[in-house]
Amino acid sequence: MANPSSTLASGLGRLKAKDTRPIWMEKPKPAVQVSKAIALVIICFLALYPLLAVLATSLSSQSEIANNNGLVLFPKEPTFAAYQTIFAGGVVTDALIRSLLITTVGTALSVVVTVAMAYGLTRRDLVGGRFFLMTALFTMLFSPGIIPSFLMVKELGLLDSYAALVLPTLMSAFNLVVVRSFFMNLPQELFEAAKIDGAGDFRILVQMVLPLSRGVLAVVGLFYAVGYWNAFFNAMLYLNDDKWPLSMILRQYVLLGQPMGDSAVAEIAVPSQAIQMAVVVISLIPIVIVFPFLQRYFTKGVLTGAIKG
Amino acid sequence: MSSNSQTLTPQAGTDVGIPAPVAEGRRRGRPPADAGQGRKKSLMARIRRDKVMLLLIAPGFLYFVVFHYVPLAGNIIAFLDYKPYLGFVDSVWVGLENFAAMFQDGAFWEALRNTLVITGLQLALFFPVPICLALLLNSIVSNRIRKFVQSVVYLPHFIGWVIIVAVFSEVLGATGAVPHLLESLGLPRFDAMTTPGFFPFLVTIQSIWKDAGWGTIIFLAALMNVDQELYEAAAVDGANARHRLWHITLPGIMPVIILLLILNLGSILSVGFEQIVLQRDNVGPGAGEVLDTYVYFHGIQDGQWGPAAAVGLVKGIVGLVLVLSANKLAHLFGQEGVYSNGKSK
Numbered sequence: 001m002a003n004p005s006s007t008l009a010s011g012l013g014r015l016k017a018k019d020t021r022p023i024w025m026e027k028p029k030p031a032v033q034v035s036k037a038i039a040l041v042i043i044c045f046l047a048l049y050p051l052l053a054v055l056a057t058s059l060s061s062q063s064e065i066a067n068n069n070g071l072v073l074f075p076k077e078p079t080f081a082a083y084q085t086i087f088a089g090g091v092v093t094d095a096l097i098r099s100l101l102i103t104t105v106g107t108a109l110s111v112v113v114t115v116a117m118a119y120g121l122t123r124r125d126l127v128g129g130r131f132f133l134m135t136a137l138f139t140m141l142f143s144p145g146i147i148p149s150f151l152m153v154k155e156l157g158l159l160d161s162y163a164a165l166v167l168p169t170l171m172s173a174f175n176l177v178v179v180r181s182f183f184m185n186l187p188q189e190l191f192e193a194a195k196i197d198g199a200g201d202f203r204i205l206v207q208m209v210l211p212l213s214r215g216v217l218a219v220v221g222l223f224y225a226v227g228y229w230n231a232f233f234n235a236m237l238y239l240n241d242d243k244w245p246l247s248m249i250l251r252q253y254v255l256l257g258q259p260m261g262d263s264a265v266a267e268i269a270v271p272s273q274a275i276q277m278a279v280v281v282i283s284l285i286p287i288v289i290v291f292p293f294l295q296r297y298f299t300k301g302v303l304t305g306a307i308k309g
Numbered sequence: 310m311s312s313n314s315q316t317l318t319p320q321a322g323t324d325v326g327i328p329a330p331v332a333e334g335r336r337r338g339r340p341p342a343d344a345g346q347g348r349k350k351s352l353m354a355r356i357r358r359d360k361v362m363l364l365l366i367a368p369g370f371l372y373f374v375v376f377h378y379v380p381l382a383g384n385i386i387a388f389l390d391y392k393p394y395l396g397f398v399d400s401v402w403v404g405l406e407n408f409a410a411m412f413q414d415g416a417f418w419e420a421l422r423n424t425l426v427i428t429g430l431q432l433a434l435f436f437p438v439p440i441c442l443a444l445l446l447n448s449i450v451s452n453r454i455r456k457f458v459q460s461v462v463y464l465p466h467f468i469g470w471v472i473i474v475a476v477f478s479e480v481l482g483a484t485g486a487v488p489h490l491l492e493s494l495g496l497p498r499f500d501a502m503t504t505p506g507f508f509p510f511l512v513t514i515q516s517i518w519k520d521a522g523w524g525t526i527i528f529l530a531a532l533m534n535v536d537q538e539l540y541e542a543a544a545v546d547g548a549n550a551r552h553r554l555w556h557i558t559l560p561g562i563m564p565v566i567i568l569l570l571i572l573n574l575g576s577i578l579s580v581g582f583e584q585i586v587l588q589r590d591n592v593g594p595g596a597g598e599v600l601d602t603y604v605y606f607h608g609i610q611d612g613q614w615g616p617a618a619a620v621g622l623v624k625g626i627v628g629l630v631l632v633l634s635a636n637k638l639a640h641l642f643g644q645e646g647v648y649s650n651g652k653s654k
Contacts, residue, residue, distance in 0.1 A: 021450050022537075024544035039445060040454070044461045047522065050476045053486060057479065117369030120362040127355050132366050139377045142629050145621035146601065147608045148383030152376065170372045201361040222467075230469025233583050237609070250471045255478070255587060273484070280475045287467050295460045 051284065058082050058277035065273050082278035092249055092279055099229060099246040103286075106166040106228040111221050114171050118179035119205050136173045153238060164238035165245070169227060175220045182216040183209060215297055222294050229286060246283050254279055387622045391614035407619035416594065417620060420603040423509075423596065427585075428577045430509045435517050436573060439524030440566060444558070446525060447532045462522025470583040473519055478502050481511075502588070505596035512584060527569065528562060535561035568639050575635030578628045600624045 021027075028036075053073065057065060059082075060075040086092045120126070121133050144152075149168060158164040191204050199207070210217070232247035244252070252258050254276040356363065387407055389400040411417050442462065449455040465473070481487050481501040488498050501511055539557050548556065582601040589597035589606075598606070600620065608617025 022541070024541045026544075026550070028550070036445070036448070040449075040458055043442070043445075044458060047461050047465060047518070050480050050518075054476050054479055113369050113372065116365040120364075120366035123359060123362050125355070126359050126362055127352065128363075132370055135370060135373050135378075139373055141632055142381070142625055144377055144380035145384060145618065145625055146604050147386065147614060147618045147621055148380035149376070150609055151383055151386070152380045156375075167372075168376050170376070171369055173373075176369070201359075202365075205365075226467045226469075230471070232469070232471050233586065247469060247471045250475060251587065254475045255471065276475070277479065280472055280479075283472055284468065288464075291464055291467060292460070295463055 054277045054280050054284075058274055058281045060274055062272050062274060082272070082274040083282075085275055086278055086282070091253075092246070092282070095244055095246045095249040096282060098243065099283075100286075102162060102165055102245055103225050103228040106170075107221055107225040109166060110170055110175075110224040111217060114175050114179055114220060114224075115205075115210070115217070117171070118176050118183055119201075119209060121176075121180050122183045136176050140173045150237060159238055160240050160243065161238075162243065165228070165231065165234050168234060169231070172223075172227075175223055179213075179216055179220055182213060186212055218294055219297050222290060225290070226287065229283075246279075250279055250283055384618060384622045384625075386614055387619040389615050391618070393612075393614070403615065407615045408623070410616050411619050411623070414616075416598065416607075417603060419595065420598045420600050420620075424578060424580055424599040427509045427512055427580050427599065430513050431516060431580075432570075432573055432577075434513050435521065436570065438517055438521040440528055440562075442521060443525040443528035443532060444554070447529060459522075459525075462525065464522075465519045466523035468519065470581065470587055473515055474584070474587045477511075477515055477518075503591045505592040508588075508592045508596045512580070512588075515584065516581065527565060531562040531565040532558065564642070567642055571635045571639045571642070572632070575632040576628065577631065578624055 056073050056075055059078040059080070061077065061079050061081070064075060064077070117132075117136070121129060121136075123129060126132075153159065153164050153168060156167075158167065186209065191208060194204050194208060230247060232245070232251055235243075235245050235248045236251070239248070241248075241252075257276075350358070383397075386397065386400070388402060388404060389397070390403045390406075391397075391400045446455055446458060449458070468476075479485055483500045483502070488500060492498055499507075501507055535558060539561075540553055543553050543557055578600060580599045580601070582599075582605075585597065585599050586602050586605065589602050591597065594602075594606075601624075604617045604621040604624075607613045608621070611617075
């Protein structure tokens, strides 16, 4: 890794050209080929089976689940009853809407703050630039601890507010470094030219840097969004149950098996297994929808450059 | 998003662009001869020039101060008999009493032991998996199949712990598929989710399922950096696939393996907090309590603020020392280390 930029580029070149076997490589023995194929199938099965089992169970009737001892892979009579119950309104629907809102607003705020700081830190002789950068980087080395963080949120009066889910995790130094190193590798001549033409720093950021950075913004945005979507601990610490996001609903009603909703509300007291799994599926859907659009950036190696120099 | 695929790859070694001071001097049509003068401008002039940049940095800087550095100072409650209604100022200063109490608390030692057992097991069982997986992926000739498998194994990384624990209970739990399978094979029933002795293995299996695929990214990058001509030369000299793996591939990625191993050793006191806190009560604190959950349950739940904060502080300091020495060690091995990234050059 002595000269990462050139080696990475050559690595990428290899990726593209790799579809054909190099001349020097002998054709592997059939036994090797077959065992490799089997290994790959098993790996994919292990990665996907639990998710498929959850999906299948959510589409099964209670009797079918019981008959199959919990192991349903292909429901004979798929039913959307569980989803109908959930979307009839009530706890899960509300939590889903809350989660979507928190994730959207949180991700937008995080990306804006990260991009702004990362861009500011690209100026080399900035007054205090090194100090600001170090301030951010050192947070990767330590965590202030659960108790002081909790007390900080409490002192700021954020208890039982949605801000408590967003502000404490607003930015990660890792994402900051990813965005900053991307900005610094953009062709700087372009921005110099714009400056000579009289464009200010902010205008260069909005009109030139950002349009060139959609890939890295998508990746960092995904990291933040996944973080907000999956986070449950801050909700557990800071929020009362009328503000719970979907992840907390999942913990309470699926993991702990507590009755869903007030007894006064027309909802099943103890959620059936199908309903529990339907909640899991609903919380998986956004991830599974977004992931295919972004995974190509990972297989392409957007991050490897920034993970370490 | 497809038009700029060339620029989507931030190359490492962040500082390869045009040196900004030189570029700065050129703005507003000043002659390039002025270039070297950038640094000698007066402080006020530089602040005025960079006021937009400083304004852009301000919100992020404020965030790090308020949510990372101020709470860091809040660790002072480890030295207090902290009472929420008294606050920081009026709580009684007890010196090192909380730390003394910590060392006499059996639950603390139990949590420390559990933490080390789990991280040790993860080091032994988890760590080799991404390496083997990366070697396997790297050996796939077909581009399409490799990309597909990569996508499949990356996916679980983005699934949150609540979902993963729910999914695992569905498959491994008392009513799940695996116990029934065992039973139908005539084996004893075994509930993997609630057996205390199995807990470290359960946690490790879950971690492997979630992150082993994601962990291949760094090894795949390292594998691509191995000089291809070496393979060709070796093949010409008659080395077979196993020879090449042993004498070229493994030595080629060994620096990255050592670096990651060292860094893993540095974080030996940290286990995934969310993962454990969700499952601790399934097996009880005897097997499921780790240092972070100890702090949470004793401090925030039971209100023993001072003693729990003391445990958190000791863990934080020892962890910091471990990470820093691991990084130092990595430097000694000739690696760049993770935290040198972007600092200076």
